[in-house]
Amino acid sequence: MTNTCTNSGESARMNSTSSPRHSGFGLCPSFEPDTMRLHQRHEQAISHQPPNQSVDNPIPRVLVIEGPTASGKTALAHRLAEELPLEIISADSRQIYRGLDIGTAKPTPAERTKYHYQGIDLCYPDQQMSAGTFAHLAWKWIQAIVSRGNAPLIVGGSGLYVRAILEGFVSEPNTIPAELRARLIERLHTEGRDALYAELQELDPALAARYADRNPRRILRALEFYYGHGLPLSQAQRTFHHAPPPMEVLRIRLFPERERLYRRINERTHAMWQSGLVEETRSLLEAGYAPSLPVLTTIGYAEAIAVLHGKLPLEHAIERTAQRTRHYAKRQYTWLRHAGMHAPSGIIDLQMFGDEPSIIISTITNFLCQER
Template sequence: MPENKPLLPVIAGPTASGKTALAVELALRLDGEVVSADSMQVYEPLRIGTARPTEAELRGVPHHLLGFLPLTEKYSVARYAGDARRAIAEIRTRGRLPLLCGGTGLYIDAVVDNLQFAGNGEDPAVREELARRADREGIEPLLAELRAVDPETAERLHPANRGRILRALELYRTTGMTMSEQLRFSRSVPPPFEARVLVLDCRDRAVLYGRINRRVDEMLAAGLLQEAEQALAAPTAPTALQAIGYKELAPYFAGELPLSEAVENLKRSTRRYAKRQLTWFRRRRNARFLYIDEYAGLPALADAAQEALAIPPGDTQTNGRP
């Protein structure tokens, strides 16, 4: 990339890998501010179940895109991309270094790859009509329709993936652009920065799973049950309660499962989510991996992160300032 592009360090990784602690430590060392890349931490009432960092954990470092939405408001990757780009630009105008930090892979891709979005292509009436057809005729006629207008997407999608097939048709009907065309368009504008992506992982998977199990126990001790019960009873947007930690507890509140079983389901779901996160990040070209179980503590991990990101100690010229 051209040398005059400003640097954007990115700290990614699975849940409970210590991303926030590392991003905060680097921000303190490099005069930075952190932009969150977490699709659930945007909701203000979801504090405990989303592991939103506390004031103590933030250590005075400014954070952006945390806890600013009510549960009733829908949030999308397209909206996030715009919000994150504005936050990054504003941080740079203050002469500080933005750091992107989170575990939502699509949000990170949207910023790092500078994805462009040609409208969200959503229309409830179209969606409902397609769903009724699928119920009445089965998915095969709709898949055939998708093959006719967007063979690339039809080939890529599993024939049993009803939701994606309907979404691809909805997008085409509402925007006139196929999903394949939108994907090509979305990557047509080069990013205005040099992103360096660092992914946290564990050599020993049992270490990560142990951290996840302990985090769930800590959430319960901090009041997760009360938060989840209130959130599940409140009016919400479709995107608001997708976070692991809420729907797993719903059977307990309904009297269908004992608490111990609901908690075990929550831990299992979180471990599986961590595996999916790592699968996503491994597809990212040029990402560097740091294995947290190879370091004695946060200072040593931060030293290694600075080296992996090629940021010299004490460097304050990484934000594109002349």
């Protein structure tokens, strides 16, 4: 049975750094945090109470890198961290799991140490961490990073996690029965996502209008909430919403050309399988983790399990992994484009700047050092 990852304090300590990489914010010496006020903001963030805003109590400035899978987010984050006093928060819903390294393209242990990563290896594969729990942790990490004189850089592998950090999250009034979830999953398989989406349009038209990509996981989530709690999720998002602590955000979005992106996906997929994805998956199963666990049904691991069970030839498994990843990237690409049309200012579209990092670094420096 899947349980909830609740030992967030221990996980946070495991990902914390013993000493800061920068003693102060080197680009702009006036950026020296008041630790008492930071502690106050930290406590207020935990209780979801907005801190007092004033010139003497500046809110954190946060960088976010977003883009489809395999678009180069991690490589860009590392390049920026070489030039600027940054610490990285991985907002990836699969990289939170211990033992899932190759299939989730985790940074290496050396990279995690060098760039002071947070958000990795928080849970075991049979646990779950909600976006709200992750956001709660991320708010604490942001305050800790700022207190060390550095700037937080969120690398967004999961749009849901990034939105929870930046926009807040909805806490459920009670647990949704497992039987309800199972029935809806069965209906998804038998009736298809279009039928369930049409049902959502009737039950929660406001939310359905925001789910134009018809992502089946989000549709299931919305229907679970409606039938489990008796009210539309869009209404709950207003009623049970936990607002994030104030922060100034600069979002960097990667939009590589489709052909180039798909080529990267194919190359990375082959590299994962050659690096031991099957062996990693076998180790997880031998450790006693059930192949039906949600995280082991995701891209790559599902195909590796099929290979291990003799249900899929290796060559077909590699191609299916690449194909599923391309489809996933296409949905991410579409969502990011749509979200960008309605987003506030403070977004860098890297198609504007190409591959020249100096302009990006200059823009980020201006953002971090501008007077309040």
